[in-house]
Amino acid sequence: MSFTKAMGEVVRLPVQHADHANDPVLDLDAPQTASRNAGAGAPPSDPPKLIPSPFSDPGNRDGEADGDDGEVIEGRVLVDQPHAYRPDVTARRLAGESAKRRPIIAPWLRDPNEARATIRWAVGYAGHVTGYHAARIPLYSLRLALRSPRGLYRVAAGTWRWTYDIESRPLRTHAIDRNNDDAYLKLMSERNDRVRARLFVTSAGLAGTGLAAAAVAAASGLTQTVVLAAMVAVLGWLGTPKDKRILDTAVTATKAPKLTSDVVVRALASLGIAEINRAVGKGGEGIAFPSPITRDGPGWRSDIDLPHDVTADAIMEKRKELASGLRRPIGCVWPEAGEEEEHAGRLVLWVGDRPMAKVKQPAWPLAKVGKVDLFTPAPFGTDQRGRFTDVTLMFVSVIIGAIPRMGKTFILRLLALIAALDVRAELHLYDLKGTGDLSALEPVAHAYRAGDDDEDIAYALTDMRALRKEMRRRTKVIRELPKDRCPENKVTTELASDKTLGLHPIVIAVDECQVWFEHKKHGAEFEEICTDLAKRGPATGIVLILATQRPDKAAIPTPISGVAGMRICLKVMDHTANDLILGTSAHKTGLKATMFSLNDKGICYLRGEGDAARIVRSMYIDAPAAETIALRARAMRTATGYLTGYAAGTDLDTTNDSDDGATLLTDITSVTTDTEDKIWSHVIVDRLAELRPPVYGPWAVRPEGASDAEHKTAKATTLAAALKPHGIRTVQVNRTAPNGERENSRGIVRAHILDALDNAATPGR
Numbered sequence: 001m002s003f004t005k006a007m008g009e010v011v012r013l014p015v016q017h018a019d020h021a022n023d024p025v026l027d028l029d030a031p032q033t034a035s036r037n038a039g040a041g042a043p044p045s046d047p048p049k050l051i052p053s054p055f056s057d058p059g060n061r062d063g064e065a066d067g068d069d070g071e072v073i074e075g076r077v078l079v080d081q082p083h084a085y086r087p088d089v090t091a092r093r094l095a096g097e098s099a100k101r102r103p104i105i106a107p108w109l110r111d112p113n114e115a116r117a118t119i120r121w122a123v124g125y126a127g128h129v130t131g132y133h134a135a136r137i138p139l140y141s142l143r144l145a146l147r148s149p150r151g152l153y154r155v156a157a158g159t160w161r162w163t164y165d166i167e168s169r170p171l172r173t174h175a176i177d178r179n180n181d182d183a184y185l186k187l188m189s190e191r192n193d194r195v196r197a198r199l200f201v202t203s204a205g206l207a208g209t210g211l212a213a214a215a216v217a218a219a220s221g222l223t224q225t226v227v228l229a230a231m232v233a234v235l236g237w238l239g240t241p242k243d244k245r246i247l248d249t250a251v252t253a254t255k256a257p258k259l260t261s262d263v264v265v266r267a268l269a270s271l272g273i274a275e276i277n278r279a280v281g282k283g284g285e286g287i288a289f290p291s292p293i294t295r296d297g298p299g300w301r302s303d304i305d306l307p308h309d310v311t312a313d314a315i316m317e318k319r320k321e322l323a324s325g326l327r328r329p330i331g332c333v334w335p336e337a338g339e340e341e342e343h344a345g346r347l348v349l350w351v352g353d354r355p356m357a358k359v360k361q362p363a364w365p366l367a368k369v370g371k372v373d374l375f376t377p378a379p380f381g382t383d384q385r386g387r388f389t390d391v392t393l394m395f396v397s398v399i400i401g402a403i404p405r406m407g408k409t410f411i412l413r414l415l416a417l418i419a420a421l422d423v424r425a426e427l428h429l430y431d432l433k434g435t436g437d438l439s440a441l442e443p444v445a446h447a448y449r450a451g452d453d454d455e456d457i458a459y460a461l462t463d464m465r466a467l468r469k470e471m472r473r474r475t476k477v478i479r480e481l482p483k484d485r486c487p488e489n490k491v492t493t494e495l496a497s498d499k500t501l502g503l504h505p506i507v508i509a510v511d512e513c514q515v516w517f518e519h520k521k522h523g524a525e526f527e528e529i530c531t532d533l534a535k536r537g538p539a540t541g542i543v544l545i546l547a548t549q550r551p552d553k554a555a556i557p558t559p560i561s562g563v564a565g566m567r568i569c570l571k572v573m574d575h576t577a578n579d580l581i582l583g584t585s586a587h588k589t590g591l592k593a594t595m596f597s598l599n600d601k602g603i604c605y606l607r608g609e610g611d612a613a614r615i616v617r618s619m620y621i622d623a624p625a626a627e628t629i630a631l632r633a634r635a636m637r638t639a640t641g642y643l644t645g646y647a648a649g650t651d652l653d654t655t656n657d658s659d660d661g662a663t664l665l666t667d668i669t670s671v672t673t674d675t676e677d678k679i680w681s682h683v684i685v686d687r688l689a690e691l692r693p694p695v696y697g698p699w700a701v702r703p704e705g706a707s708d709a710e711h712k713t714a715k716a717t718t719l720a721a722a723l724k725p726h727g728i729r730t731v732q733v734n735r736t737a738p739n740g741e742r743e744n745s746r747g748i749v750r751a752h753i754l755d756a757l758d759n760a761a762t763p764g765r
């Protein structure tokens, strides 16, 4: 392999083997030319020389060549193609598209809440500083008065030195010391001239001062006081020693240290990750900063490209060590994976000035005024930068998980308060821990229970069964609405406000939901109803919120966790719990609620609002504040005629719960499809037995010695008896069986079941 240099450009030439000695030398930029030459058959006797093309001549950029592109001219090949000198617009556009544009307007100015908060802070700060100093005016006056004689002395001495040119005395002394008569005489002459002129200026100044003093003496007492005060202030200021101040300090700032690339690299190197140490050992190569470290809210943001074999996950796992390496409290240090389109080694490190849990949160905008439309976002918490983060409760089911004492109940109560402030929302609240954490919301609850005694469970079961019926009624109402009123086949805020339709939002909030799902007798039914509500409820305006302090499959069954649209995860201990709440593979993709510390109370990952999951500190609303807000919500409901159920003194009647039949009817609809208008009874019984073996299993057991036909008849008889109380009769169904034979057996008409369910459904309100 040989290299040659043409016009400053290195061109690689192919090896010239003996048997290819006569091959043409290839133009690397123009393979077509080479192949054309090669294909010519007879190799030229002299290999063409490589020359820079005329386009490489800056004076010939317009591309006027002696021959075509890449042509052989007198046995020479042009290696530079014209396009090499044209600006590559596409490449530039592509590079521009992938480049990140920094915001023209600072982010805090674009967010109205943040801008308001900043302006509020600035006004408050200015007010405090003004008040602080105003209160100390007498002290400052005394200080100035005491220092003014010294100031007067400094003015007099300074004037004397200037007038008599004292500064140049060392020069004259130097001339005398060196017996330099000429220099001395010259200096003296200059000094005399200067002193003469300055004496004149000083005399004029003194005369002016005397006149001013006479004018002030003749003026009013107020003028004299003002002038005297100004003189004392100026002289006091001039008399202040260099190491002393006139004003005291109104605000002592605890300034957080600046985040620099050196600090970040040092902290990363302290994590004990071999690949990072290797990269740092090479002088920091391998850790890159794709954009400058900047202030971002009350902290610093650093985007970091980790060494090639290190992922952002590995750093997030070591948040505590990273905080130690940065010499900052752990609550200040928030490593996150870069955005989805970035590579796995992109780390976004945000280091706050103060721990997130300790930063004073702005007041909840809904604490004192305002109402909510559950179809639009409502403030839920603040992010690390102190900006409000919203949630939209409509059309999602919510799961909340954490280890105990991290703020799960506070979040559940906050969401219930948000719902309470939408007067249309019907609240069904269950505090299964039984400590009364949700009692603040009793004044607005449509259904409410604290505890897990038998009667509490019976109450909840009655309510949940009724809610499932309500959901069925709603699906029918929505189905029958004209397309122009309900184009998406789901509730809209306008439909929710139409009282005649009964499509108002229903919010069911359950704390410690594992108590329901692990209930020996009714666990399966709770699970089944909640799964149904979680799946089909959102479109009909029903929102199910489940919270548990033990996030596992028993506490939140997989069919429910699988469909939850909003996920809120505070600190958890392992990745299984993490993924159950935040979704499959969440831990792997960098959503790690395991990295929260025990001090991160109320801090959670919020997934389901917007595209990306976010770290949020929920608004801190304690019980007394929650009571005040709930009373305001109650007043709003009373005024608009929306106070119902428990809060209005008309609680659920659990003695009249005739849901067993409705459950059967619902089960039949869930084991059949819309396309099956008539179905044999024995087929339905088999499907029911499969759906809920403990309940329907016995219906499908073959009586001893019974033939197939007798077994079918026994199943049909059992089903007919169970349907009779609901006024549903079985009919003869003549169909072709899967084995191809015609069969005429008892069966049901599916529409009869749907009609019975619709008739049984409770009206909205």
Ligand SMILES: Nc1ncnc2c1ncn2[C@@H]1O[C@H](COP(=O)(O)OP(=O)(O)OP(=O)(O)O)[C@@H](O)[C@H]1O
Binding pocket: 357, 402, 403, 404, 405, 406, 407, 408, 409, 410, 411, 433, 549, 601, 602, 603, 617, 618, 619, 620, 621
């Ligand atoms: N947003 C918040 N900011 C600061 N502290 C909070 C926040 N939310 C909750 N806390 C604190 O966390 C503590 C525990 O809250 P909470 O009772 O909601 O926990 P929990 O997870 O429901 O506990 P348990 O599982 O035992 O019921 C509260 O006493 C409160 O002081």
